[in-house]
Amino acid sequence: MDLTATEDQRHIRAAATDLLTDRRATAGARAVRDTPLGHSPTLWDEMTELGWPALALPEEHGGLGGDFMDLWLLCEELGRHQTPSPLLTTVACAALPLARHGNPSQCAQWLSAVAKGRILSYVRAAPHGHWGAAGSDITATPSGEGFRLDGTALFVPYAQAADALVVMARTDYREGLTALLVDTTTPGLGRHRLDVVGTTPEYRVDFTAAAVPASQVIGKVGDGGAVAETVANLGAAATCAEMAGAAQGVLDMTVDYAKTRTQFGRPIGSFQAVQQHCADMAVRVLTTRLLAYEAAWRLSHDLPAALEVSLAKACASEQYQEVCALAHQVHGAIGFTAEHDLHLFTRHATATALAFGDADHHTSQVATALGL
Amino acid sequence: MTGAHWEETAQDAEFRREVRAFVRESFPACYRPDPEAENSLEPEDVWGYDWPADRCSPDPERRAGALAWAAALAERGWIAPHLPAAYGGAGLSPMREFILREEMVRAEVPTVNGIGAMLLGPTLMEFGTQEQRRAHLPGIACGRTVWAQGFSEPDAGSDLAALRTTAVREPAGPAGPEAYRVTGQKVWTSSAQYADWLFVLVRTDPDAPRHKGITFLLIDATSDGVSIRPIEDMRGATPFAEIHFDDVRVPVAHRVGAENQGWYVAMAALGFERAGIGAPVKFEQLLKRLVGRLRSAEGQELVRADTTVLRHEIARRYVEMRAQYAVARLTAAGHAAGAVPGYEASVSQLLGAELHQRLARTGARAFGPYAQLWQRGPAPMAAAFAHMRFDAVAATLLGGTTEIQRRVIATRGLGLPRS
Ligand SMILES: Cc1cc2nc3c(=O)[nH]c(=O)nc-3n(C[C@H](O)[C@H](O)[C@H](O)COP(=O)(O)OP(=O)(O)OC[C@H]3O[C@@H](n4cnc5c(N)ncnc54)[C@H](O)[C@@H]3O)c2cc1C
Numbered sequence: 001m002d003l004t005a006t007e008d009q010r011h012i013r014a015a016a017t018d019l020l021t022d023r024r025a026t027a028g029a030r031a032v033r034d035t036p037l038g039h040s041p042t043l044w045d046e047m048t049e050l051g052w053p054a055l056a057l058p059e060e061h062g063g064l065g066g067d068f069m070d071l072w073l074l075c076e077e078l079g080r081h082q083t084p085s086p087l088l089t090t091v092a093c094a095a096l097p098l099a100r101h102g103n104p105s106q107c108a109q110w111l112s113a114v115a116k117g118r119i120l121s122y123v124r125a126a127p128h129g130h131w132g133a134a135g136s137d138i139t140a141t142p143s144g145e146g147f148r149l150d151g152t153a154l155f156v157p158y159a160q161a162a163d164a165l166v167v168m169a170r171t172d173y174r175e176g177l178t179a180l181l182v183d184t185t186t187p188g189l190g191r192h193r194l195d196v197v198g199t200t201p202e203y204r205v206d207f208t209a210a211a212v213p214a215s216q217v218i219g220k221v222g223d224g225g226a227v228a229e230t231v232a233n234l235g236a237a238a239t240c241a242e243m244a245g246a247a248q249g250v251l252d253m254t255v256d257y258a259k260t261r262t263q264f265g266r267p268i269g270s271f272q273a274v275q276q277h278c279a280d281m282a283v284r285v286l287t288t289r290l291l292a293y294e295a296a297w298r299l300s301h302d303l304p305a306a307l308e309v310s311l312a313k314a315c316a317s318e319q320y321q322e323v324c325a326l327a328h329q330v331h332g333a334i335g336f337t338a339e340h341d342l343h344l345f346t347r348h349a350t351a352t353a354l355a356f357g358d359a360d361h362h363t364s365q366v367a368t369a370l371g372l
Numbered sequence: 373m374t375g376a377h378w379e380e381t382a383q384d385a386e387f388r389r390e391v392r393a394f395v396r397e398s399f400p401a402c403y404r405p406d407p408e409a410e411n412s413l414e415p416e417d418v419w420g421y422d423w424p425a426d427r428c429s430p431d432p433e434r435r436a437g438a439l440a441w442a443a444a445l446a447e448r449g450w451i452a453p454h455l456p457a458a459y460g461g462a463g464l465s466p467m468r469e470f471i472l473r474e475e476m477v478r479a480e481v482p483t484v485n486g487i488g489a490m491l492l493g494p495t496l497m498e499f500g501t502q503e504q505r506r507a508h509l510p511g512i513a514c515g516r517t518v519w520a521q522g523f524s525e526p527d528a529g530s531d532l533a534a535l536r537t538t539a540v541r542e543p544a545g546p547a548g549p550e551a552y553r554v555t556g557q558k559v560w561t562s563s564a565q566y567a568d569w570l571f572v573l574v575r576t577d578p579d580a581p582r583h584k585g586i587t588f589l590l591i592d593a594t595s596d597g598v599s600i601r602p603i604e605d606m607r608g609a610t611p612f613a614e615i616h617f618d619d620v621r622v623p624v625a626h627r628v629g630a631e632n633q634g635w636y637v638a639m640a641a642l643g644f645e646r647a648g649i650g651a652p653v654k655f656e657q658l659l660k661r662l663v664g665r666l667r668s669a670e671g672q673e674l675v676r677a678d679t680t681v682l683r684h685e686i687a688r689r690y691v692e693m694r695a696q697y698a699v700a701r702l703t704a705a706g707h708a709a710g711a712v713p714g715y716e717a718s719v720s721q722l723l724g725a726e727l728h729q730r731l732a733r734t735g736a737r738a739f740g741p742y743a744q745l746w747q748r749g750p751a752p753m754a755a756a757f758a759h760m761r762f763d764a765v766a767a768t769l770l771g772g773t774t775e776i777q778r779r780v781i782a783t784r785g786l787g788l789p790r791s
Contacts, residue, residue, distance in 0.1 A: 255786045270789040272775075275782035282781050283719050286702075287695035294698060314691050360684070367687035370663050372679075 009073055012055075016077035019046065029082040029199040029344045037161045038193075038201025039084045048117035053091055058099060061111035068096065068234065068300035072241040072293075079242030080249040082344045084199050086119045086158040092238040094120035094166045097230040098181070101219045106181060110164065119161045122235075123153040123205060125168035125177055125228035131357035138207055140169035140178055146214040147171075147180065149188075149207040159184070159191045159203035166218065167207075168228050177224035181216045198351025199344060233306060236313045236356035237299050240292035243316040243352050247285045247323045250345050254278060254327040261332075268330070277326045284319040291315045307369045314362035317353040324349045380471070387468055391475040398444040399481050403437025421482035422611075424518045424566035442484045442515030452489035452513040455497065459505060460513025470649055470704040477653040487562065488512040488519035492571055494644040499588075499629045499637050508569070508590070520593075522558035522572035522615055523638065529560075530776050532573070533582040533635065537617060539574040539589065547621060552576070552589065554597075554620040562770075564613035565602045567593050571641075577632050588634035588641075590626040597621075607762050642772075643717075649704070651724040652697040655731055658760075659690055662735050685734050689727070696723040715785025722777040725767040732760035 005013070025031060027040035047053065056071040057063025075088050095114045099107060114120060125136050138151035149169060156165065162184055168177045182189065188210035194202045218227050255278055258269030268274050295312040298305035324346045328335045335342040353359065380388070405420030426438035445451045448462060453469050455461025464472065476483065489512055496505050511517035528534040537556025544550045554574055564570065570591045577585030593600065597620035602610040629637040663686065665671040666679070703716040735757035736743040743758055768774045782788045 251786075255788065258788055267789050269782075270791045272779065272791055275788050275791070276775070276778045278786055278788060279722075279778035279781035282715070282786055283722060286699060286716070286719055287723070290698035290702060291691075291695055311691050311694050314687075315695060363684050363687045363691070366690055367683040370659070370687060370690060371667060372663055372683045372686060 009069070012070055012073050013077060015050070016074055017081075019050070020077055020081035020083050023083070024081060027083055029084055029348070030341070032084055033199070037158075039086060039158070039161065041161075043083070044086065044119075045117065047085070047087065051115075052087060053095070053117060054115035056091060057095060057111050057115055061099070061107055062115035063111060064115075068092075068237070069296055071096075072238060072296040072300070075238045075241035076245035079245035079348070082199065082246065082249070082341070082348060084201070086121070086161055088235070088238045088242065089122065089157045090114055090118075090120045090162075092234040093122045093231050094164075096234055097122075097166065097227055098218065100230055101179070101227045102181075103218075106216075106218065110181070113163070118163045119158060120164050120166065121156055121158050121162035122166040122231055123156055123168060125224070125232075131361045136168045136170050136177055138167060138169040140171045140180065140212070142171070142173070143211065146216070147178075147212050149180070149182065149210040149212060151207055153205045153207075154194070154202075155196075156191075156203045156205045157200050159205050160193065160201070165205070166227070166231065168224050171221060174222040176222040177228055178221045179218040179224035179227035180212050181218055182210065182212050186210045186212065196351065197347050199348050200351065229306075232356055233309050234299065236309050236362075237292070237295045237305070239352050239355050240288075240309075240312045240316045241296060243320045243349070244285070244289040244292045246345055246348055246352075247288055247316075247320045250323050250327045250342070251278075251281050251285045253342070254281065254330050258330055274330055277330050281323050281326050284323050288312075288316045288319045288323075307366065310357075310362040310365040310369070313357060314359045314366060317359035317362070320349045321353055380467075384467060384471060388471050388475060391472050392479070394444075394448065395476065395479040395481055398441075399479070400437040400440040400444075402433045403441055422563075423482045423484050423486075424563040426482075427515075427518070428566060439515075441481070445484055446514040449513065451484045451515050452493045452509070455489075455493050455509055455513055459509035461493075461509075466704055466707040470701075474649045474653055477650045478657070480657070483650075484515050485512055485518060487521055488517065488569075491521060491641050491644055492519050495571075495628065495637060495641040498640060501625075503625065504590070504628065511568075517568045518563065518566055519569050519571060520561045520564040520567035522561045522564070522570045522591075524560045525557060526559050530773055532638075533586065535573055535575060535586065537572065537574045538578070539576050539587060539622070541576070541624070542621075548623065550624045551621045552587075552624065552627070554589070554591065554617045554622055556617050558615040558617075560603070560612045560770075561600075561615055562612045564593075564600050564615055565610070567600075569593055570598075570615065571628070573634050573638055576634075580632060583635045585632055586634040586638070587631050588628040588637040589622050590628060591617075591620065591622050595620050595622070606765065607759070649697075649700045651720075651728065652693050652700055655689075655693045655724075655727060656697070658731065658735065659686065659693065662686065662738060662757075666738060682734075682738055685737070689731050689734050692723070692727050692730070696720065696727055699723060715781045718772075718777040718780045718785070721771060722774050722781070725764075725774055725777075728764040728767040729761075732757055732764045736761055 023043050027043035032038060032040050051064050052074055054063045055066040055074070056068055059065040071091055078085050078087065091114065095111055098110055110120070123138060138149055138153060140147040140149055149167065159165065164184060165182045167180045167182050169180060171178050188208045190206040192204045194204055196202045218224070258274055258278060259267055261268050269278070291312040295305055295308035298308050327342055328346070331342055334340050423438055426434050427442065429435045429438065442451065446460065449457060449460060450462055450472060452461045453464040453472055456463050493509060493512055496509060508517070512519065523532055525535045525537060527536065537554065537558065539552035539554045542551050542553050552574070558572060570593055572589055572591055573586050574589055575585050576587040591598065597618040599616045600613050602613045604610050699716055699720050703720060706716065739757070746758060783790055
């Protein structure tokens with residue numbers, strides 16, 4: 001057992017830190033919040049040049065042959081710097097599931113496209129906003145050479161920027177879900193940006209008799225549940241990376257502040273009550289990161305990871321929000337201002353706590369795994 | 373591949389199997405506690421054992437069992453596994469020591485000579501003289517001598533440097549070689565009533581700044597002038613004692629490190645206290661039993677009906693336990709890689725102490741009104757958790773209070789200015 005980073009991993013981290021620090025003013029959450037796509041296409045191009053979307057993809061499809069852990073490290077840095085990016089959505093929620101469940105021609109077409117900077121997104125298997133991979137609000141009805149899709153999906157990240165969506169749909173003649181790869185230029189597909197609390201742009205996607213050829217089914221009709229599960233596990237684990245990195249960022253920012261802000265003639269960090277808040281933050285950050293890391297490590301080694309993903313997400317969903325609350329306490333009024341960056345993290349914490357299942361959902365999964 | 377991974381090496385896995393087989397074959401059957409008995413436990417130890425007390429128990433079977441277990445461990449060098457073989461240890465790496473401890477807790481067998489092996493052993497290796505190592509380490513490693521740690525005093529708990537027990541240097545004379553005369557009082561000394569030797573902090577220079585006038589001494593517990601009185605705790609157990617030193621002569625050769633440098637020796641000694649793997653493993657066992665109990669027919673009858681809330685509560689405890697386990701592994705991995713102990717040990721202790729208390733309350737809550745029963749009677753698990761609620765009271769105090777752990781994390785870990 002060895003929990004120190006490899007040379008390569010340190011390198012990935014350092015390079016990401018350099019780029020993201022440098023581009024903060026033009027591509028950070030504050031800079032892109034009100035832009036049409038909700039992220040910086042310029043920065044996305046730079047990331048593509050650097051091979052970020054290609055990193056974890058297989059070499060035969062234009063990838064760099066890394067593993068999920070490499071992607072995880074990048075997500076951690078994106079969280080730490082609060083840089084909205086379609087990287088997680090594209091790779092963890094679409095490209096890697098496609099690599100695992102898709103047929104050779106789908107992989108050939110889409111994985112190399114992602115490596116070259118095309119963006120993908122996904123429609124969750126989550127009817128009526130519930131978590132879990134139990135169903136879908138989208139129906140796929142056989143029609144002509146393929147299917148016609150109808151229904152409305154909420155919370156589809158980066159839908160406007162995406163070239164295609166992995167969609168989980170219901171077919172009424174077959175049990176289970178069917179996963180389909182849907183081009184976003186398909187007639188009958190509408191995208192509307194939602195006004196959400198978080199820093200990730202989220203969309204409502206409407207399907208009105210949108211025609212999808214049968215060749216775009218991922219895996220087999222009715223076997224989409226497995227795809228949905230892969231999306232949910234990888235998506236949750238990558239989100240935990242963002243959360244762990246972000247929580248670390250909040251801790252660092254708060255400790256710096258506590259060392260420099262003075263009251264009663266001394267740094268507030270010398271007051272024991274403030275020290276205890278900071279110590280509690282450190283404990284929460286450390287445990288969040290370790291559990292997130294363990295889950296990611298298992299996923300990148302193809303070991304069973306559903307329990308570890310739930311442990312990590314249950315922990316991160318509660319701890320990251322608590323870390324933000326403590327950080328606000330230490331910052332005083334300045335942290336409540338729009339001008340200060342702390343609220344970007346608080347928004348992110350609120351949204352990511354819900355992404356891929358909140359603490360209650362995952363706690364319940366843990367209970368089930370324990371046999372309760 | 374080097375670098376981050378959670379799996380253990382094939383050799384370490386083999387070592388784990390070896391430990392399991394050893395415990396299975398060597399643990400004396402007569403030492404297994406009566407499964408009907410409801411024993412309290414110290415946070416770092418396991419059910420039903422108190423090795424220092426057991427080895428001098430009036431019950432001959434228990435005494436024989438405790439001694440046989442110590443002998444079996446000693447033969448492998450596994451009482452003080454990290455010590456070199458020349459002193460009776462096994463020269464185990466930190467990772468192997470971690471695995472050994474983990475497997476012992478899993479098998480629910482007791483640690484032998486915990487304080488002597490884990491605290492004093494490494495301290496003597498680093499600060500002791502050749503003489504002292506030869507004199508004391510083999511006794512620790514074979515389980516012959518039991519040690520107790522006398523740091524705290526009535527007016528010096530969290531503020532350890534406020535200690536007042538004094539030692540005055542006295543030249544050689546008819547009474548013996550050059551010595552310190554020690555006078556004062558220690559308190560809360562775990563297992564002192566069973567100890568053969570004590571390691572204590574004394575004040576040797578009353579005029580020096582607080583931390584600079586303290587010396588670290590080894591004191592034979594049978595010396596004239598040493599009196600030890602067990603203290604009863606809220607459970608009715610006697611895990612610790614108070615010690616009075618009345619003009620006790622301690623040869624200068626029993627000093628560890630230089631005179632007035634004892635503070636630094638003591639801080640290093642506390643640093644050797646390994647971030648406990650014992651606690652998370654024990655908690656995991658407890659959770660498993662609780663779940664098994666809740667699922668059993670008897671459990672279904674006894675347990676409160678509104679189990680959905682309980683289900684989540686137990687799962688939360690499991691998440692916390694896994695987090696604590698991950699921190700313990702991180703600490704061991706850092707230790708194995710030669711890293712200077714950081715604040716992770718304090719994180720581990722803090723998490724473990726607070727989790728211990730929450731877990732006890734969760735477990736007890738599962739049994740509704742039966743959770744007030746002290747005896748097994750109709751609700752065995754209820755009694756186990758009823759006991760644990762009170763065992764856990766000390767968890768957030770002993771080994772440094774959680775307030776002090778948070779202070780260590782803030783100042784040493786995060787670099788915040790001292791108040
Ligand atoms: C079961 C048990 C076994 C023990 N075994 C041993 C042993 O073997 N050897 C030994 O030497 N000692 C032992 N101790 C003593 C233990 O180390 C002390 O109890 C502990 O350090 C706290 O000291 P105190 O009890 O004097 O409490 P105090 O120091 O009086 O603390 C009381 C309260 O004040 C708080 N407080 C004190 N100072 C500060 C501060 N600066 N900032 C914030 N809060 C503060 C504490 O956190 C606590 O909440 C044992 C204690 C127990 C309960």
